[in-house]
Amino acid sequence: AARETAPPTEPVTLPTTRPTGCPFDPPAELAQLRERQPLSRMTYPDGHIGWLATGHSVVRAVLADPRFSSRQELMHHPLADIGELPPATVGDMTGIDAPEHTRYRRLLMGKFTVRRMRELTERVEQITAEHLDAMERQGGPVDLVEAYAQPIPALMICELLGVPYADREIFQRHTTTLLTQSTDQEAQYAALTALQEYLHALVLAKRAEPTDDLLGDLTTSDLTDEELTGIGGLLLAAGLDTTANMLAHGTFALLSNPDQLAALRSDPDLADQAVEELMRYLTVADPAVRSALEDIELDGRLIKAGETVTLSMQAANRDPQKFPDPDTLDLRRKATGHLGFGHGIHQCLGQQLARVEMRVALPALLTRFPTLRLAVPAEEVPLRTGMNIYGVHRLPVTWDKE
Numbered sequence: 001a002a003r004e005t006a007p008p009t010e011p012v013t014l015p016t017t018r019p020t021g022c023p024f025d026p027p028a029e030l031a032q033l034r035e036r037q038p039l040s041r042m043t044y045p046d047g048h049i050g051w052l053a054t055g056h057s058v059v060r061a062v063l064a065d066p067r068f069s070s071r072q073e074l075m076h077h078p079l080a081d082i083g084e085l086p087p088a089t090v091g092d093m094t095g096i097d098a099p100e101h102t103r104y105r106r107l108l109m110g111k112f113t114v115r116r117m118r119e120l121t122e123r124v125e126q127i128t129a130e131h132l133d134a135m136e137r138q139g140g141p142v143d144l145v146e147a148y149a150q151p152i153p154a155l156m157i158c159e160l161l162g163v164p165y166a167d168r169e170i171f172q173r174h175t176t177t178l179l180t181q182s183t184d185q186e187a188q189y190a191a192l193t194a195l196q197e198y199l200h201a202l203v204l205a206k207r208a209e210p211t212d213d214l215l216g217d218l219t220t221s222d223l224t225d226e227e228l229t230g231i232g233g234l235l236l237a238a239g240l241d242t243t244a245n246m247l248a249h250g251t252f253a254l255l256s257n258p259d260q261l262a263a264l265r266s267d268p269d270l271a272d273q274a275v276e277e278l279m280r281y282l283t284v285a286d287p288a289v290r291s292a293l294e295d296i297e298l299d300g301r302l303i304k305a306g307e308t309v310t311l312s313m314q315a316a317n318r319d320p321q322k323f324p325d326p327d328t329l330d331l332r333r334k335a336t337g338h339l340g341f342g343h344g345i346h347q348c349l350g351q352q353l354a355r356v357e358m359r360v361a362l363p364a365l366l367t368r369f370p371t372l373r374l375a376v377p378a379e380e381v382p383l384r385t386g387m388n389i390y391g392v393h394r395l396p397v398t399w400d401k402e
């Protein structure tokens with residue numbers, strides 16, 4: 001009987017090895033799979049046999065289909081044998097389905113208003129200029145991750161949540177510890193605990209005296225303190241590493257493609273498109289995972305209830321059926337429809353903020369330092385291989401003094 005239900009082709013494991021010499025390309029195996037079978041059987045580290053989706057249309061279809069659940073406790077981990085996953089923590093809307101998810105999503109969407117985004121744009125401009133000034137004073141070489149790519153999103157999350165100025169240094173110290181690769185486990189855990197405690201205290205303070213920021217607004221909703229603290233933690237977790245790596249790895253990609261860099265420098269109107277194309281080309285947040293709630297026919301295959309589906313957004317974003325000449329960074333192309341922010345009900349909540357940050361910070365950096373270049377050979381830039389969010393650990397850059 002086992003034979004009869006055996007998969008038609010050998011299940012694969014999730015490819016993670018990127019081609020040497022190109023820090024921007026996904027593992028080559030993903031392209032082969034996408035070509036052969038955009039929905040393939042996949043063996044998970046715990047022995048589960050589920051699925052791996054690599055084609056743009058099939059990845060998008062799963063993300064859009066409510067029969068695929070985001071509930072963490074229903075999933076098998078695609079990269080590690082860590083046993084049964086616990087349900088999402090309170091306030092973590094990434095790991096729940098409608099209607100619980102809808103309640104959080106509605107409350108939060110209403111807080112990402114046009115007015116708030118406009119105010120945040122002004123703050124990104126100020127914060128960006130301050131950090132460029134500091135870099136200029138210090139002189140090259142500097143590590144762009146530490147000097148620019150990390151502090152900008154961290155400070156923007158402070159703006160969004162309404163972390164008071166006096167607390168920013170503590171807040172940033174803990175987030176830096178969390179984001180730095182070299183720090184030991186104990187220090188990481190201590191920083192995480194300190195941040196959670198900090199967020200909890202912040203929620204209580206805002207309850208007592210509401211302020212005009214996202215957390216302050218939400219204290220007037222029916223969310224509990226625990227939910228608010230969890231939401232604060234989620235925004236922090238979702239908005240920092242992702243944006244920081246888009247800024248740093250995006251700069252690395254531009255410096256590695258001089259013709260594209262020149263195009264962006266000479267045509268500032270290209271910035272919006274450039275951001276979308278960098279999102280497509282780099283796809284730093286990958287993969288997404290879902291679990292089938294019932295038997296589902298898709299792409300000529302039968303996905304059984306309870307099976308986990310891993311969605312390779314990086315493979316989808318390099319699908320030649322959707323994006324011609326997909327492995328070329330082309331800032332002039334129309335990259336709309338990329339899945340770098342996901343798709344469907346869980347599509348990135350912070351995407352407008354992330355876009356504002358990239359849209360402002362990338363061109364500002366290039367304008368301030370017209371001779372910006374890597375300070376080490378490209379092969380020596382340490383890549384975030386095997387991390388949740390791909391990118392670079394450090395990006396040593398330098399420039400000519402005026």
Ligand code: HEM
Pocket residue numbers: 093094095105160234235238239240242243246284285288289339340341342343345346347348349350351353354
């Ligand atoms: C969801 C990517 C910035 C908050 C997501 C998802 C992706 C993503 C791919 C969907 C995951 C899934 O469906 O499983 C990114 C990238 C960013 C970025 C690449 C930077 C360039 C931000 C920022 C914030 C944020 C700045 C917060 C201010 C969230 C939240 C969710 C989410 C709360 C969950 C939404 C839900 O479950 O309904 N993001 N993100 N993200 N992102 Fe982002």
